[in-house]
Amino acid sequence: MIALSLAEIAAVVGGQTHDIPDPSVQVTGQVVRDSREVEPGSLFVAFAGERVDGHDFAAAVVEAGAVAVLASRPVGVPAVVVDDVQRALGALARHVVQKLGATLVALTGSAGKTSTKDLIAQVLRHKAPTVFTPGSLNNEIGLPLTALSATEETRFLVLEMGARGIGHIRYLTELTPPRIGLVINVGTAHIGEFGGREQIAQAKGELVEALPSEAEGGIAVLNADDPLVRAMAVRTKAKVIFFGESGEADVRAENVRLTDKGQPAFRLHTPSGASDVTMRLYGEHHVSNALAAAAVAHELGMSADEIATALSEAGSLSRWRMEVTERPDGVTIVNDAYNANPESMRAALRALAAMGTASRAKGGRTWAVLGKMAELGDEALAEHDAVGRLAVRLNVGKLVAVGGREASWLQLGAYNEGSWGEESVHVSDAQAAVDLLRSELRPGDVVLVKASRSVGLESVAQALLATGAEGEVSAR
Template sequence: MIALTLDRIAEITQARLGGSARPAELVTGPVVTDSRRVEPGALFVALEGEHADGHDFAESAVAAGAVAVLASRPVPVPHLRVDGGDAEVVAALGRLARSVADRLTGAEIIGITGSSGKTTTKDLLAQVLGRFGRTVAPVGSYNNEIGHPLTVLRADADTRFITVEVAARGQGHIAHLCSVAPPRIGVVLNVGSAHVGEFGSRAAIAQAKGELVEALPEAAGGGVAVLNADDDAVLAMSERTRARVVTYGLAADVDVRARDAELDDAGRPRFTLCVGEHTARVHLRLVGWHQVHNALAVAAAAVEAGADPESVAAALSEAQPLSRWRMEITYSTGGATVLNDAYNANPESVRAALSTLRSLAGAGRSYAVLGHMAELGAQHREAHENVGRFAASSGVTELIVVGDEAAPIADGARSVAAWQGEVRSVADAAEATAALRDRLRAGDVVMVKGSRVAGLEQVAEQLTAQEADK
């Protein structure tokens, strides 16, 4: 973070100094909400939270080196106090992040949104841009009103790029995040049915995602909207922005495209990246067809940030998967491949994962372990049945459906008369593991996917561990 005195932070956050806080003392370290992450010179942000109250850790945070605590009630250590509970503390945190962002005149802020793929795309973009200058990016999926400002506050005068995820739980959320850290470049990946239960329709989701391109500077001011031309709802956002539009996709008439795309034997895409007259080969280390679009989004954003296409292609080919349980492959000693994509799930991402399973398994045996997809509202049954039909049509050898909420997946699969595979319904992750434990053999491929609340990463991890113990 850029060093600031406590009295300046108090002015920015609209807080009052208390607890023997010294106005001229500098905050030079990170801004954190977890007292275990405090370093000398840090500012500790005390949130009441659902499971623990940060105010209870104020003294230990200062003992560990925090200069002060940003709090919503008095604590017996140097602090900056705001009234209004967690909501006002979060608002103060956002004001501090915006002030720091405004000081970072040499840094490009790039925002990424979409129904799926945000974290993977952010990880890729951060690795690519990291070759050209100091880059700050969220850890994991730090993409809400708390994680977003905390990411920005990690930047300093040497930072050249800040890549941020912007997520939405409702209308206006993305607009707010963009007000905290105004992006010059905005990337929209897709508009799917994730969270349709909260938003009500895909059109409403598109409305919310489009807040990113609406927040961009006009073209004359350098604003760039990077849009997926293969998604009609995303492409339509070109009418909602004053920024210059750069398109990417698989068609011949887009600005950044992939040619001759294919998967290698390990399910990793390779293709020719085409940016204007420039072409370069890319061979990703990530798994799945959908990574082609993620990589194209990264290439378009990186080129607009000043990178050359050839270097971008090389960086994409070297980039590693960073976030766990997203198309994560492990290999058991018994020869089975386990594809762990259990971090989250929506209908589009499940279909992408099933397509990858089919490619990886080839003519071999394939097993899909599927849990329920959350936040689909009135579309819950239909969406799950459709996923079951897609799984059966993809030719999966056996479908294991986990939990009562996922039951319509099994119904959908059974409705495909031509399918020669099997479907099995189990209660939980432990039963799913038991159903596969003694059946896997060399060459088999298992894919595990469900919404985060289903906890199906346990299946992948236990299968690998049990296979290794054989």
Template sequence: MIALTLDRIAEITQSRIYGSAQSSEQVTGPVVVDSREAAPGGLFVALGGERVDGHDFADAAVAAGATAVLGSQPVTAPQLLVDGGDAEVVAALGRLARAVVRELSGTDIIGVTGSSGKTTTKDLLAQVLERLGPTIAPAGSYNNEIGHPLTVLRADEDTRFVALEVAARGIGHIAHLCSIAPPRIGAVLNVGTAHMGEFGSREAIARAKGELVEALPDSGAGGVAVLNADDDAVAAMASRTRARVVTFGLAQDAAVRATGVRLDAVGRAHFTLEMAGRSVPVRLALVGAHQVHNALAVAAVAAECGMGIEDIAEALGAAGPVSRWRMEVTELADGVTVVNDAYNANPESMAAALETLRTIGEQRRCHAVLGHMAELGDGGRAEHERIGRLAATNGVATLLAVGEEAAPIADGANGVPAWRGKSLTVSDAAEAAAALRERMRPKDVVLVKGSRVAGLEKVAEQLIAMEGAQ
């Protein structure tokens, strides 16, 4: 973070200096919400939680070196006191981030959104842009009204790029995040059915995702909207932005295009990248055909930031997975392949994962451990059944539906007459791991995927740990 005195932060955040805090003291270190991450010169933001209250850890944060605490309840530590509870503390955090952004004259802010693939694309983008200059990106899916400003506040005068993942749980959420850190470039990956239960329709989801391109500056000020030409709802966003539009995809008229897409034996995509009249081969280290569109979005952004096509291809090929439980592939000693994609799930990402399983598992026995897909609304049962049918059509030998909410996946598979596999509905990750151990043979392939609340990463971890114990 750029250095600011407490009195300046108090002015920005609309707080007041309280207790032993000295107005001339500076915040030069990280801004954190976890006292265990407090460091010398930092600012600890105290928020109430479901199990603990951050104000109770104010002294510990200052003992670790934090200059002061930003919170809504008086504490004995040096403090910037906000009136109005947690909501006002979060608003103050956003104001602080916005003020810091105004000071970053040499920094490009890039926003990435979409129903699926945001985190992987953000991670990939950060690795590519790092070759051009110091780059800040959030860890994992740090993409809400707290994680967003915390990420921005890691930037300083030397930061060249800030690559941000912007998520929406409702109309206006992305617009709010963009007001905190206004992007110059915005990439929209897709509009799917994730959070259908909250939004009610794909059209509403598109309306929310399109807030990113609406927030971009006009083309004369350097604004660029990077849009998926293969997704009709995303392509239609061209009419909602003042920015210059750059398209990506497999479509012939896409400005940044992939041709000759193929997957190798372990599911990594190879393709030819075509842009600006030139072409170059790309070999991704990431697993899954769906990574092609993610890579194309990154290529389009990188080109707008000044990177040449050869350097883009090299950087894409060198980039690996960063965030946990997203297509993590582990090869066990007996030849079993475990694909841990358990961080989250929606109908589109489930279908992509099953297609990857089919590719990796060609001429091998495949097992799918699937949890429920959250927030799908009234169409949830039909979507779960459809995924079950897709798993059966792809020829999985064993389908484990984990949890009662995932049971329709097994029902869908059982409804495919030609399927010769076996389906089971189990109660939790431990039971799923036990059922797998009974059925697995050397050289089998296992896919583990479900919404975050299902905690299915434990299945993959138990399988891997089991090998280590042998």
């Protein structure tokens, strides 16, 4: 964070100083909520959770080097005490962002937010120092913490914004007002909570409504291939730029194809020129993510060649999102288990099918180890059934559905599409899936692991990678 005195912090958040001998002492380190992340000069934010109360760690964090604690009650060590810690954190973030003067890029969407955010950050890093949301810390706590990690050298601040209801993104834009707002897509993630795609579009569109006017430098970056996103153009006073594969898009891709490893390649077209891109990421769905990043970078002054070079060099920065690892025995594990919704599940299966082309040449098979997609409400049965059917249509060799009712719907969809015998199975839990795979995998196989975060299927990928390191593999 940029250096601020405790007196200034107290004034910004409307708090009272307690046990602070010298209010002019500055916070020069990071603002953190995890006591394990405290370093000399930090400000520790004490949240009172259901299981852990951060106030209980106040003495320990000060001993570890924290300058003070942002707290809701006196804690016996230097503290700025406020009525509402979360709102105080947001107020502090807004103050720092305004003082910093960096260009703030915010993005939202139903699927692909984190991957797109990572691409934008890696492209903009080629131009100037960039700070961006780590992982998926995109809520009312994670977003201000990210903003507060910016320093005087930061020129671009890339923030992912999530929503679970109407008004959530509006609130986040009030904490960190963006100049550039990107909406990637409107899908069915969290549809059970929103009630329908139209309601999701209403929530996501709050981002473009919050942008400054075109005269003030506001830019809305919208997906031309998604009708619900394209329609958001009328909800903003900002300049609108479209990306996509549509011929009407300002930033578009032509000659899209996948390499024999399943990595996308295409001809990037921007208003300033065209250049070829071959990505290190896996799956055709990353083309749209790359175009979104390219549109942002173009508006910030990068040439087509500069953008194409950066996109071709970019990798995966966030764990458990299409992490591809080949074991010493020739089995490839694709860990995409961080989260899942119908759109991302279909994209992952198509990526697996593309990777299968190379694996079959080596005598291998494709495996889809899939679990529940959460928060789909009344659409849950139909969506799980559809994913099971798609696995068959894409000629995935083996489907392993893991878990309870929703997994049984996955397997039933595959069965009804024509996957009989041992081509699709339903197992009770992650350990059962690991036991099955350990006995069946052979060199050349490619295994995709994917489900909603609550299922915890990353344990399957981790166990299979550990097995490969031990050199255990079936010779069948």
